[in-house]
Amino acid sequence: MDPAFLSFAILASLAGTVFAALVALLGVRAHHFAHILLAFSGAVGAVASIAFVVQDFEVLEIASVRLFFGMTFALDVFSAIFFAIVGLVSCLCSVYAIAYVRQSHEGYHIASLNAATALFVLGMQGVLLSTNVLGFMAFWELMSITSFFLVMADRKPASIKAALFYFVMTHLGAAAILTGFFVLAQGTILADFRTLAFSAQVIPAPALALTFFLFLFGFGSKAGLVPFHAWLPEAHPQAPSHISALMSGVMLKVAVYGFLRMMLFLIPSLPATFGLVIIGLGLASAIFGALYAVIERDIKRVLAFSSIENIGIIFTMIGVGAYAFANRLPGLLVVALLAAVFHCVSHALFKSGLFLAAGAIVHATGTRSLERMGGLAKRMPLLSGAFLVLALSAAALPPFGPFYGEWMFLQSLVQSLAAPTDGAVTGVLVLVLFAVVLASALAIFAMVKLFGIATLGAPRSEAAEKAVEPPASMNAPILLLALLLAWMGVFAPALVSLVGGKDLVSAANRLPAIEIVGIRPDASLVVPAAVFLGLLACLGLVFLLRRLLSDAKRERSYHTWNCGQPIDASMEYTATAFSAPIRFFFRFLLRTKNTVVAIPVVATNPWICRRELFLNLRSVWMDYGYLPIARTCLRAASIVRRVQSGSVQLYVAFIFLALLVTLVIAL
Amino acid sequence: MSPLLLTVIQAVLVLGLAPLTVGLVRWFKARLQGRQGAVPWLPYVALATMLRREMVISESTSWVFRLVPFVVCATGVFLVLILPLVSTGSALSAYSHFMLVAGVLALGSVFLVLGGLDSASAFGGMGSSREMTIASLVEPAVFAVFAAFAVASGHATIDGMVQTGGAALLVTPALLFSLIALVLIALAENARYPVDNPATHLELTMVHEAMVLEYSGPYLAMVEYASALRLTVFLLLLANFTVPTSFLFHPSAWQTGATAAVLVGTFLKLLLGSFLLALLETSIVKMRFYRMQEYLSLAFVIALAGLLLTLFL
Incomplete structure (x- = not known):
């Protein structure tokens, strides 16, 4: 296809997104139209960027804006893959949102919700297209601020609290990224990435280390890397489900994209220790994310923790790449980066599918607690079928796509x-091998628990008993994502060669003289389709x-055997009970607290009593990390506040002092 | 001898012998414990009976419950087709890559777990929770064992790894650790002592039997057959990792004498394997489930020792 046509299509996709935001502001009546427009522009963007990846262009220039000192927007193979994810997922989420937002009971302000959604998508697209610092940061902020508003779309106190937490974390991160850019570009905000790549190879080692840690914190906090992850399981579940899908499925990938792009500049000059730092944080995220996904009982929080786990695995892959390069294993670098991008694609697909499915289930049962679900497979066969495929994909089991990345x-x-x-x-x-295996084994546990407790067995609440299949426009995107994952399982090698190790590195290039040694994914021997x-x-x-061997017809229906006693849903295993062995085996890491309270029923006999069990799923990171920091900040603030005495003379003295100090420093 | 024919021979032999293996283990166990014991071919009769029985399906179950026996059985059959059990170099041997084998094993376990959860009883849930715990925590040990064999043999497929059996074991003695770990893994994956008690239905200690409690008739036959298949596969695999590959069919060598050796050898492997398993099960007790992390970490540490010794010696 003609490059000019492709870049026109990408521009049209951007324009469509902007237009959708404007249309959405018209209010409830424009709801359908805005989402159809957003879906359409997402699809156009996805198709155009896939067409670009399939063909062999180096760089596709989209637009050159003269206004801001000559900013250029362009796609290369690497950003095109992420652009395709953004387009595809936002398209499916918009289709889903048509019915989802309409029938939701949360009391969303539809006009602003839709407009913010469109601007959020625009922000992510813009980040991927930017090739210089100013554009990157501007769109990054657009993405952060719109998603902040989206998290508190239902205007409940819990959501507002989560959103503010998110706001603080994401802006600390953005500040770190901006500082990183400044250090790398020696103080100019207008540097384009080519300059950054060049200066990454010439700046002194301390500045390089500073840049690295700033980027690690900045992008890591956006991606949900432990220990900067604490906002993620609060913010993602509070957002409406199609927004959760966009945030977990795509926004995290945009953060990974940013980190990966910067790492491609930095890797050639990074010492191996920094690779170890990424590996350490990545493995911590993978294992903690997986553990909390196992023990969590809120359907959307399970998915949020599973995102942390997957982001951890992706960062581990990047870290292994950096470490391998520093230790002269360039072949491993290529495969690790390839696996990271492949895992980004598959995580985007299954996680957005799972969030959309969770949204439909939450809508049908009226609760996010797994303990009040159950029996949905019987009542929503289509949705639960897709859910099963998505959960098996998330568990990285054969024959679905994510398995091949792993x-x-x-x-x-x-x-x-x-x-x-x-x-x-x-x-x-x-160490990496076993930590990743352990994390993915725990992920299997988490996904089985999620699917099994939510959809199998007898319904644990009346609402779950009355659940019905969601409307087709909500089911279709979920089914499509499940089909895509099965398709990925069949055509994994095609996808890998599309992402292409050599292409990836040479297109994002700036990596001097990488030799691709023997290690290539053994696509020739094992054919996933087979x-x-x-x-x-x-x-x-x-x-x-x-x-052939038996008569298929002879069967009858009867209640489940329960030692001859009547049975009801309260005897079923719950999510809490299901994860009990893992809670027990990993208690040294999780530090959960069980409290049993016994209230005597008969005053005369202390043995006859009602027992209540309180299970406190604490977060170690909150208890030992965030809360002490917050307390210290508050204490420091209250000390500083004593200065604010209200006496004018004192303030004048302060001004005088400040002037004096400034003069001393300046002269 | 064409590789395709080897695959067919292996499939017919292993699929046919699977119930006998279970019968042999039970018979040996009974004799060792001073009981008369049922004839070893009783499982065939039991399976045939179950296939003719009417099924009772729980009202709370969904389509997943019906899908489970098929998937569990299919993963077993798939493993029989790809692994080097009776012959190496068969048509699908390139697919016996350790990642795929571990993945398909996990897929089978996951579906059994889903079947247990769908019955909506405390038994099913309990068994499922425990099985899932064991299946996921045994995974690092599985990878450690296969990584050691892969490094020692230079092959990523199990078909290539069995080359290290027999005399080759003397070259890399560190693999003995891996073999021991593989035994521990096999006991965990097959729900045998000390991880699970395959003989009880009503103890609170049970894992595998609790999950399949709600299955009856042909579905129960399929689930039981699948677990018999898994046991046979593991016994043959363990045997093939220890004895030389000359006890396996190979596309290049095919004479009458060799054929007889392989057939008798396979039968002997199963006989010896089931005897040793029965001996183990009569001489040790089942571990408390909440001490399972000790067992699983022991398996992992032994496997890791095997891997590190292979790497650094």
Whole structure:
């Protein structure tokens, strides 16, 4: 396709998004139109950027704005992949939102919600298209501020609190990123990325280290990297579900994109220790995210913690890349970055699908607590079928797409073990291998709990008993995402070669002289399509044998056996009970508190009593990290406040003192 | 000998022998415990009976409950097709990549767990929760074992890894640790002592049997057959990791003598494997479930020792 046509399509997508924001402001009547417009422009953007990736252009220039000192907006292969994710997910979320926002009981202000949604999408698109610091930061702020308003869309106290927490964290992060840019670009805000890439190779080591840590904090806090993650499980679940899908599925990926892009500049000059820092934080996120996803009982918080886990795995991949490059294993760098991008794509698909499904379930049951769900598979077969596929994908099980990303990464780790390297490197790789395996094993547990407790068994509340399938316009995006993940499972190698290790590195290039050594994902030996078909064939074989060997018709329905006693839903295992073994085995990390309160029922006999169990799922990071910092800040503030005595003479003295100090410093 | 024929032979042999393995274990166990014991081929009769029985399906269950036996059985059949159990170098041997094997094993466990949860009883939930815990926490040990074999043999497929069996074990003795860990993994994955008690239905200690409690008739037959299949696969795999590959069919070598050796060898492997399993189960007791992390970390540490010794020696 003609590059001019493609860049026109991208521009049209941006214009459509802006127009959708304007239309949305017209109010409730424009609700349909605004979302259709947003969906359409998202689809156009996705198709255009996929078309761009398929063809072999280096860079697609979108627009050059003279107004602000000549800013250029452009796509390369690397940002086009993320642009495609943004387009696709925002398209599906808009289709979903048409019915979802309409029938929601939360009392959203529809006009502002829709307008903010469109501007949020615009912000993410703009970040991906920017090639200089000013544009990047401007759109980054647009993305942050609109999402701040979106988190408190239902205007409940809990949401406002979460949104403010998010606001503080995201702006600390933005300040860090901006400072990082300043240090890297030697004080100018108009530097474009090419200049940054150049100066990353010439600036002195302390400045490089400072930049690295600023970027790590800035992008890491936006992406939900432990220990800067505490806002994420508060903010993501409070937003309306299609916004949660956008935030978890796409916004985190934009943060990863920013970090990855900067890392591609920095990696050539980074010492191995910094790779270890990324690996450490990534593994901590992966394991803590997975553990909290296992023990959490709120359907949307489970998904938020699972996002932290996946972001942790992605950061670990990036860290392994940096570490491998510093230790002269460039092949591992390529595979690790490839796996990171692949995992970004698959996480975007399954996590937005899961959030959309969770939204439909929350709407049907009127609660976010897993303990009041159950029996939905029987009542919403289509939705729960898609939910099952999405949950299995999130658990990285075959034959779905995400499994192959993990395969690529773990296999290359094992292969690098066999390669002759020094002991320390091998030790790090072994540690990474097992930590990632443990995190993904816990992720399987979390996803099984999520699906099993929410949809299987008997309904645990009246609302769950009356649940019905959501309207087709809400079901369709979820089903489509599930299909896409199955499709990814069949065509994983095609997708990998599309993302292409060499392309990725050379397009984002700036990495001098990378040699791609033997390690490539073994797509030639194992064909994912054959795995998919093989499993299907085995299923068919089993089905056929069962038909041949026994009479299929003879069955009757009866209640579940309960030792001859009547049974009801309160005897079912709950999410709390289901995760009890993991809570017990990992109690040294989780530090959950069980309190049993016994209230005697009969005054004469202390043994007959009512027992209540309180389970406190505390967050170690809040208790030992954030809250002490907050308390210290408040204490410091209250000390400083004593200065505010109200006496004018004192203020004049302060002004005089300040003047004196300034003069002393200046002269 | 064409690789495709080898796959077919392996499939027929293993799929046919699976119930016998379970019967043998039970028979050996009974004899070792001083009981008469049922004939080893009783599982065939039991399966045939179950296939003819009427099914009772719980009212609370959904389509997932009906899907579970098929998926669990299919993952077992898939493993039989790809793994080197009776023959190496068969048509699908390239697919016995350890990631895929671990993934398919986990897929089977996950579906069993979902089946247990769908029955809406405390038993099913309890079994599911425990099975899921064991299945997920055993995963690091599984990867440690396979990574050690991969490094030692230079192959990522299990088909290549079994080359380290027999005399090759003497070259890399560190793999003995990996083998021990693999035994511990096999016990956990197959719900045997000391992880689970396969003989009880009503103890609060049970894991696997609790999950399948609500299945009956043909579905129960499928689930039981799948677990018999898994046990057979693990016994043969363990045997193949220890004995030389000359006890396996190979596309290049095919004579009458070798054929007889392989057939007798396979039968002996199963016989010896089930005897050792029965011996183990009569000589040790089941561990309390809440001490399982000790067992699983032990398995992991042994496997890790195997890997590190392979890497650094």
